[in-house]
Amino acid sequence: MTVNSICRFCIFTGATLWLLCSSILMASDKIEIVKDKTPMADIIIMENAPGSIRLAAKELQEYIKKISGAELTVGDKENSGKKYHIYVGESPFTKKLNFSTTDLKIDGFKILSGNNWLILAGRDYLGKPIFFPPGNNSREAQKDLLKKWQNFAGEKWNFSSLVSYKFYNKELDLGTTGETGTLFAVYDFLEMLGVRWYMPYEDGTVVPEMKDIHIAENLNIRKEPVFELRDFTFIYPHEDKEGLLWYKRLKLGRPYIFWCCHSINLVTQFQKETHPEYFATINGKLDLDGCKGFGRPRLGSPELKQAMIKYAQMFFKAYPEQQFFSVFPPDSFSMMCEKDVAAGMETPERGNRGKMSDYIWGFVNDVAKEIEKSNPGKYVTCGAYSGAFLPPLKIDKLNKNVSVTLCRTLIDGWNPESLKERKDVVEEWLKKISSGSFYIWDYYLYHRDKDMPGVPVVFLKLMQDEARELAGKCKGKFIEATRSQGKIAYPGLNHLTYYIQSKLYWDVNLDMNKLLDEYCEKFHGPAKDEMKKFFTTAEEIWMRPEARKISKVGGFLKKEDVKKYFEILDAALKKAGENNVYARRISMIKKECRPMKEFFDKLERTGGNIKAMHISEKPAINGILDEKAWNENVITYKMKTVDKSKQPENETIVKLRWLMPARGLLIGVECKDRNMKNIKAQNNKKDSSDIFKDDVIEIYLETQNVSYYKIVINPNGAVYDECTGYGEGGLDWDSKAEVAITRNEDSWYAEIFIPLSSMKGNVPSEAYPWGINICRTSSGEKETELSAICPTGKKQFLDLQKMGNMFLK
Incomplete structure (x- = not known):
């Protein structure tokens, strides 16, 4: 009996499945497990077996009974x-x-049978439940562990809760971490009998009915995952027992503790007063509040580097069994210390995804070299993320103990350019890695976005292509997925994607069409054809090379698609019949799709009318705003705070003109500021994300053809412009905006001209208006203030629905 023959058997359906099942499991030389609904065998486990093996026996017992x-x-x-x-x-x-x-x-396992026995066993972690640090099994325990760690290290350092109580279920005596090969062997055997765990929770499992269960005496099956680490973060096991069971039934797992997450802040967080040299200088001041309050580290600081090395050494001294130590900047680490910039440590020519690569990876590599000396055999990890996404150029090969986790998203594969870049970046990183330790961190967070409510997201071919691409190169993949109150969000819409991804972790060469056919037949019964049409249609729609942002003027999803989805689901419900499990499953999917029905109606802009008075003579773009164009026959718009809770501390006045004939949009902005001496204006570079740390004006435009254009301007006159419309260039788009800035004691002024020739769209009219919002970020005396001419009702500017309708007057 070979592994491949079992895999082929598992994806056939109907009569073919039964014939194959009969030849494998009901041979003439057979072991009788059940005969005419009577048990003929018993289940044997070791004495004092750990939780995962006890669970494996219980699952086998319960499902044999269900069958x-x-x-x-x-x-x-x-x-x-x-x-x-x-x-x-x-x-x-x-x-x-x-x-x-x-x-x-x-995580490998074997299924063997002989004269009167069957073995279902694999590699297992046999110790106590894994928490890290040990004892991290409650919120209260975390406080005590911090004190113990600081006493041990002799430093006021924080610690990372790598495996907390949230990832362990007390009732099951099982967590997500640790090898569970025996449990996987049991689940594989039950799948051989026809059991399928397609979806978590109620109605998610398919169980066949048999009065006899016989197996051949010569089974010899061995299976090992293609990827060691196979993780989804779609549950908190401590409060979702059924979710954890589904996680394991899909043969997912974290076989070992792998630490690669934001960690440099563990050294710096409590050191703001005692070690100011650890922190970056921004706008002439130490940035102690950046990076979500942890403080922005200065990686060019020799003292910080030594502290990081010492932390790693103390970590391995305290926990010698651990293999990985993370040296990863805190989240929102998008700006470098101005002293390090002046020293030439930045590579701005590489763009926003590479400008900090040599800076960050140089720091990581230096720490790794010292750890190789003091702790040989241990790995130092970091994520290729944000400004360090691209490999460094100044390091030919990373030290042999550096592990790299590439943080990227597969769901962007609908874009051919993104797909090619994703493949190229993997190959570039593999050339830099000496350790062979390479992982992927992915993001399946599409249903977290309110701009995609109830939209089916299916990309099965992409998943298989990626699995084949990474096989033999990558040790594992983490997928950050959407949760809802600690449980799997939208199980009806997401279960098939999660199910197939889990299968690809073990076999990258699955016959996807047969797998989908089997799923539709077993899970949707009489409605199998309609549901296959639903998922194939969803994949076709998702893979359209158009923007993911759905708007009045564009995006991959069309109004007619929504109608088609519900027509298919209604036809499927009709085929399924009433009051049965098939109808309930399809009804769940339909219910989760329901917000899609109202989505296009909600795209109508609610920001009111914004009138741009036309002129025929272009004013001098000098930032003074004293010409006739800005003072005669012009409508004034005052900004409000984005949440409308109060009047802005710093008043902002906006005026709009349209230069005729069809030449472009003129914008004049007066930004009053009570704190002009401390205004934030550090960035002077084009298209640098550093501009978002400054006081800025942000302009959002949605033409009749493109959604959307974004232009950002700071008090230095620096410009950041991008277009999110598919094929419109992204950050490579150039608004060709003419910008002039002036300042006085209590205000700064911006005069802007955006030529129509740089955009796709017609002159805005009352019948075919543009969407517009003009917003401001200002550093108030007490807190940063967000204001806009069309308030969004939340602390962010981008909301296409809340835009105003701009037209000529």
Whole structure:
């Protein structure tokens, strides 16, 4: 019996499935597990078995009963009244049969049978439940652990809660971390019998009915995952037992503790007064509040580097069993210390995804070199993320103990340019890595975005292409997925994607069409054809090379698509019949799609009318705003705070003109500021994301053809412009804006001309207006203030629905 033959068997359906099942599991030389609904075998586990093996035995027992009605006994001794025995996990009994799992790779398992026995066993973690640091099993415990860590280290450092109580379920005595090969062997065997765990929670499982369960005496199956680490963060196991069971039934897992997350802040967080040299200087001041309040580290600081090395050494001294130590800047680390910039540590020519690569990876590499000396065999990890997404140029090869996690998103693969870049970046990183330790961190967070409510997101071919691309190159993949109150969000819409991704972790060469056919037949029964049409249609729509931002003027999803989705689902419900499991499953999907029905109606802009008075003579663009164009026959718009809770501390007045004939938009902005001496204006570079740390004016425009253009201007006159419309260039788009800035004691002024020739669209009219919002970020005396001419009702500027309708007057 080969692994491949089992894999082929598993994806056939109907009569073919039964014939294959019969030839494999009901051979003439057979082991009888159940005969005519009567148990013929028992289940044997080791004495004092750990939680995962006890669960494996219980799952086997319960599902055999669901399939046949027969309940097999579970114990650590053979039942002399039973002719046949099922050994779950290694034990003295399997040892007598010369069975071993030592030759298996991580999380691997074997399914073997002989004269009167069946072994379902794999590599297992046999110790106590894994928490890290040890004892991290409650909120209260975390406080005590911090004190103990600081006493041990002799430094006021924070610690990382790598495996907390949230990732362990007490009732199951099981967490997401640790090898569970035996549990996977049981689930694989149950899948051989026809069980499918397509979806979590109620109605998610398919269980066949059989009065007899026989298996061949010569089974010899060995399976190992293609990827060691196979993780989804779609649950908090401590409060979602069923979600954790589904996670394991899909053969997902974190076989070992892998630490690669934001960590440099662990050294700096409590050191703002004692070690100011650890922190970056921005606008002439130490940035102690940046990076979400942790303070912005200065990676060019020799003192910080030494502190990081010492932290790593103390970490491995405290926890010598650990293999990985993370040296990863805090989140929102998008600006460098101005002293390090002056020293030439930045590479701005590489753009926003590479300008900090040599800066960050140089720091990581230096720490790794010292750890190689003091702690040989240990790895130093970091994520290729944000400004360090691209590989460094000044480092030919990373030190042999550096592990890289590439943070990217597969769902952007609908864009051919993004798809090519994603593949190219993997190959570039592999040339830099000496350790062979390479991982992927992905983001399946599409349903977290309110701009995509109820939209089916299906990209099965992309998933398989990526799995094949990474096989043999990548050790594992983390997928950050949307949760809802600690549980899996939108299980009806997301279950198929998660299910197939989990299968690809073990076999990258699955026949996807047969797998989808089997799913539709088993899970949707009489409505199998309609539901296959639903998912294939969803994949076609998602893979359209158009912007993900759905607006009045564009985006991958069209109003007619929504109608089509519901027509397919209604037809499927009709085929499914009433009051049965198939109807309930389809109804769940339809319910989760329901917000899509109202989405296009909600795209009508609610920001009111914004009138641009036309002129025929262009004023001098000098930032003074004293010409006739700005003072005669012009409408004034005053900004309000974005949440409308109060009047802005710093008043902002906006005036709009349209230069005829069809030449472009003129914008004049007066920004009053009570704190002009401390105005934030550091950036002087074109298209630098650093501009968002300054006081800025942000202009959002949606023409009749493109959604949307964004132009950002700071008090230095620096410009950041981009277009999110598909194929419009992104950050490469050039608004060709003419910008002039002036300042006085209590205000700064911006005069802007944006030529129509730089955009796609017609002159805005009352019948075909443009969407517009003009917004301001200002540093108030107490807090940063956000204001806009069309308030969004939340602390952010981008909301296409809240835009105003701009037209000529």
